[in-house]
Amino acid sequence: MFRPLQAGEPTQLGDYRILGGLGEGGQGVVYLAERVSGERVAIKVLHARLARRSEARERFLREVDAAMRVAAFCTARVLDVAVDGDRPYIVSEFVDGSSLEDSVREHGPRSGGALDRIAVSTATALAAIHRAGIVHRDFKPSNVLLGSDGPRVIDFGIARAIDMTATGGSVGTPSYMAPEVIHGEPAQPASDVFSWAVTVGFAATGRPFFGQDTLPAVMYRILNAQPDLDGVPEPLRALLSRCLAKAPPERPTAAEVLHLLLGHGQIVTKPVDGDPAAVPPAEAPPAGVAPAWTPSTGMPPAGPPFAGLAGxxxxxxxPAAPTTDPRRKRSKLLVVGxxxxxxxxxxxxxxxxxxxxxxxxxxxxxxxxxxxxxxxxxxxxxxxxxxxxxxxxxxxxxxxxxxxxxxxxxxxxxxxxxxxxxxxxxxxxxxxxxxxxxxxxxxxxxxxxxxxxxxxxxxxxxxxxxxxxxxxxxxxxxxxxxxxxxxxxxxxxxxxxxxxxxxxxxxxxxxxxxxxxxxxxxxxxxxxxxxxxxxxxxxxxxxxxxxxxxxxxxxxxxxxxxxxxxxxxxxxxxxxxxxxxxxxxxxxxxxxxxxxxxxxxxxxxxxxxxxxxxxxxxxxxxxxxxxxxxxxxxxxxxxxxxxxxxxxxxxxxxxxxxxxxxxxxxxxxxxxxxxxxxxxxxxxxxxxxxxxxxxxxxxxx
Structure with missing residues (x-):
């Protein structure tokens, strides 16, 4: 499940005991750790260059703190964030399961109810992330973990923290980037919707819609070509097509996507960006407004801004009234709001x-x-x-x-x-x-x-x-x-x-x-x-x-x-x-x-x-x-x-x-x-x- 620690790796971070390594990427190393209570958590230790300056550390802490406000629906909750010396790290809920990327490559694409569950769960997570005022900026199959209780989205808000503290370059994965991000514009919620559609398409077909060969070729297709939707079943195909519109305003919000996935609104064939399978919603809610009820998969309610615990x-x-409380010195309390x-x-x-x-x-x-x-x-x-x-x-x-x-x-x-x-x-x-x-x-x-x-x-x-x-x-x-x-x-x-x-x-x-x-x-x-x-x-x-x-x-x-x-x-x-x-x-x-x-x-x-x-x-x-x-x-x-x-x-x-x-x-x-x-x-x-x-x-x- 995890690899042994190697020489020079931390054995303790704050109150967390490091048990072993879970993975490594361009952002840093992920470790399995344990609280004093025995509860297991995942700790992502980011590269030291992200926290060499005090202002970079504070930006990092502030940006990741925003991720702690996301309602824990289909996400791995962010529990804590800190900087230990020159090592910034993020503590999140440990999800014992493989990534969607690894699972599809090992077991093949999803279909039927399994595909529906991935689409609904990840859309629910994205709606919760956007409801908290966060843009994920790096939505992709490796950031969807398949836990025993369903898919969980991870690393929301972290790309923004890294981008603000890095010395240059943009954060994201080219095959899943939206056109406006490739153009150098700031990522926005609509950019996440584009990346979500490519991710769900990968789950359905086993490949990104715009290929995964050379970087220039992939970026050219994202900017100029229509996605290759072969293998995606209807009506999901029509919805993904609309989410892949080149212009951000033509894409539905994450809340509207979930609204449609749950069957609220008709999917009508109408050309968008030249694709005859695109889908305008007939009964979508106002932008950013989620349905008031909660499906069994978990619709994000008005969630706590501070992960896990808040209030x-x-x-x-x-109203002012006579009191029989003999402790007269305390009666002034009865006018407090x-x-x-x-x-x-x-x-x-x-x-x-x-x-x-x-x-x-x-x-x-x-x-x-x-x-x-x-x-x-x-x-x-x-x-x-x-x-x-x-x-x-x-x-x-x-x-x-x-x-x-x-x-x-x-x-x-x-x-x-x-x-x-x-x-x-x-x-x-x-x-x-x-x-x-x-x-x-x-x-x-x-x-x-x-x-x-x-x-x-x-x-x-x-x-x-x-x-x-x-x-x-x-x-x-x-x-x-x-x-x-x-x-x-x-x-x-x-x-x-x-x-x-x-x-x-x-x-x-x-x-x-x-x-x-x-x-x-x-x-x-x-x-x-x-x-x-x-x-x-x-x-x-x-x-x-x-x-x-x-x-x-x-x-x-x-x-x-x-x-x-x-x-x-x-x-x-x-x-x-x-x-x-x-x-x-x-x-x-x-x-x-x-x-x-x-x-x-x-x-x-x-x-x-x-x-x-x-x-x-x-x-x-x-x-x-x-x-x-x-x-x-x-x-x-x-x-x-x-x-x-x-x-x-x-x-x-x-x-x-x-x-x-x-x-x-x-x-x-x-x-x-x-x-x-x-x-x-x-x-x-x-x-x-x-x-x-x-x-x-x-x-x-």
Whole structure:
């Protein structure tokens, strides 16, 4: 399965023990390695020349970090990335299987259901990769591994990292390159679709469509000749033909490809680039929008941006009401907003910095600041901590989210007083809608915003513990009202369990429920929480391939729960007061939890055993919310506090980045980190309804 190590090869990288070699290529060497837990992983050690300069290292770390955001559907998840001395390396899930290239050459082309499975699985993976904002740039048969549970795509995002740090030349494999890449243009999602079509054609015929002889001959055919599709069965042949159009705009998106492969839309014969078998979709979804449902092969949902583990959560916010809690010093918590931990929303929330607020949906409203980045603005001019945007919801900002609304990406914000707003992206942003509770039992209910199965959604938390989940466009419930809780729900987070979207919620009485928003009923084994102390925060993720939830509680603890069995995992007991917020991420390949609360400290701990690894101090009041992300390729956590500040900490060194950021409205209830156009951003919502954005500095020096 793997070759023995040779003299001079590493035996240890970070926390990983190297067992042997798996392969070698132009990018570097791939090793089989083992975590302390015994779990096996694949480590790609790249050539030292890629990390000789500090700026190259930071570009490399940042680019590969983007790959960690890809939903783990038909991909080998990227688990970690680091530089050991002059050796950059990438840790990913180990797939025990041969490559599609080796398998076809050894056993021959695929046909029938076997070919269909390869086409659907790889299209699913490509849709997930593009949904995370990544271009693969080197899609080919050797980057498709045939695991026991189906095909997996690997090395997504790595070609971009290498290209940015190399001294010259382009990255890619000529037989699978798109025409525009050969012309020297930057690779784009349409380029991946072209490469996907050649890859699937190789699976069907055993040869690349444009040959594999001399490099000049192959490149000439890609630029000028029609592909040799003999041997590809219909209707797949017609779809591949359309994907191989010379002009990128004439190719379908990866989401449209998957849509057609699954039988949604007719394949109609129409000439494209001179090929009579080309296929325009009759019912393809809007570009970049995947079907809202999930096929058995796994359609990428709104996936976590941080591979394997992700989520941010802040305490829940019921309407102001008298409390019988004898611990009066803690009652101030009951005005804190709940941040739904939809990780994909965190990954793109930076776009919220480009919208404005208005009571009239038809009137474009500029932002409250003129320092808004344009496509041609140099990010080097924006130092850490410079305010770049400020808009208002009107009420306490309860949640922030980015999702699909009326077929376009939009920013949503929810409040503690039953009002949400939706803004359209663009250089002249305008308010699209103002959403309000309809009355009746919903009167005074807090409204959170988020996403369910790729579509914008609202979560209305009623005082009696009921929760109504609705599509944001019409506020029509997705299913019956959930009534499993008997007390006010403080925190809600979505998760994927057995291929289905569920919601994990915690309430005032300390009860935790896992339930289906479309049936309004409990789903699977329930966490066996004893109850008593309120659950203020929830974050979700996966660990070793298994879904879990982390809860923040008023009993001074944070707990890990299995969402497959309901069993209690590790319990963190390092805080000396209520825990208000939790988040999760991966450090050196190991899952970690981050928590904050009444004792004003941010604590980092091991999700497997609950042991504290570090703590950060600086806030002068309670820590109300957390968000994880990366700045200059380094893992960071941002903490928002009742003291009106947001602090950003380097998770490895424990040092604070820059001076504290000050919220204009005082108490900070929600905070998110994201990266966009080569710049890291932070956005925060406060008690007075402000959503403020700051630059965390350019992503590279």
């Amino acid at each position: 941010t959560s802040a305490p829940g916010t019921p 709940s941040v739904t931990s939809v990780a994909v929303l965190v990954s793109v929330i930076v776009l919220a910095l480009r919208w404005g607020a208005s009571d009239s949906p038809s009137t474009p409203t500029p932002l409250a600041t003129t320092d808004i980045p344009s496509a041609t603005t140099s990010v080097a001019a924006r130092p850490y901590g410079r305010k770049v945007a400020e808009v208002t919801l009107g009420d306490e900002v309860n949640t922030l989210a980015v999702s699909t609304y009326t077929g376009q990406r939009a920013v949503l914000a929810g409040s503690t007083k039953g009002v949400a707003k939706v803004w359209k992206f663009g250089t002249r942003p305008s308010e699209l809608a103002k959403l309000k509770n309809s009355g009746g039992e919903e009167t005074n209910a807090a409204i959170d915003v988020g996403e369910v199965d790729g579509q914008a959604a609202t979560f209305r938390r009623l005082r009696n513990g009921a929760v109504i989940v609705s599509g944001a466009e019409r506020l029509e419930p997705l299913g019956p009202t959930y009534r499993g809780h008997q007390k006010m729900v403080y925190a809600i987070a979505p998760a994927r369990v057995s291929g289905k979207t569920v919601l994990v919620s915690g309430d005032e009485a300390g009860k935790i429920h896992v339930w289906d928003p479309k049936t309004g009923k409990d789903s699977g084994p329930q966490p066996k929480a004893a109850g008593g102390d309120p659950v203020f925060g929830v974050a979700t993720g996966t660990m070793d391939g298994h879904p879990f939830a982390v809860t923040a509680s008023a009993d001074d603890t944070a707990r890990v729960w299995s969402l497959e069995t309901g069993a209690l995992g590790a319990t963190f007991q390092g805080h000396s007061g209520d825990v208000f917020a939790v988040a999760t991420t991966v450090m050196d390949g190991a899952p970690v939890g981050i928590s904050g609360g009444l004792d004003r400290k941010i604590r980092v701990w091991d999700l497997r055993n609950g042991r504290e690894q570090a703590s950060f101090s600086g806030h002068t009041a309670e820590v109300a919310c957390l968000a994880v992300g990366r700045v200059k390729g380094r893992a960071v956590v941002a903490s928002g506090s009742f003291d009106g500040t947001i602090r950003v900490w380097d998770l490895r060194s424990g040092k604070q980045l820059g001076d504290p950021l000050k919220s204009p409205g005082g108490r900070v209830y929600s905070v998110v980190i994201a990266e966009d156009d080569g710049e890291s951003w932070l956005a925060a919502g406060d008690v007075k309804g402000n959503v403020t954005g700051w630059s965390l500095g350019p992503a590279s020096p």
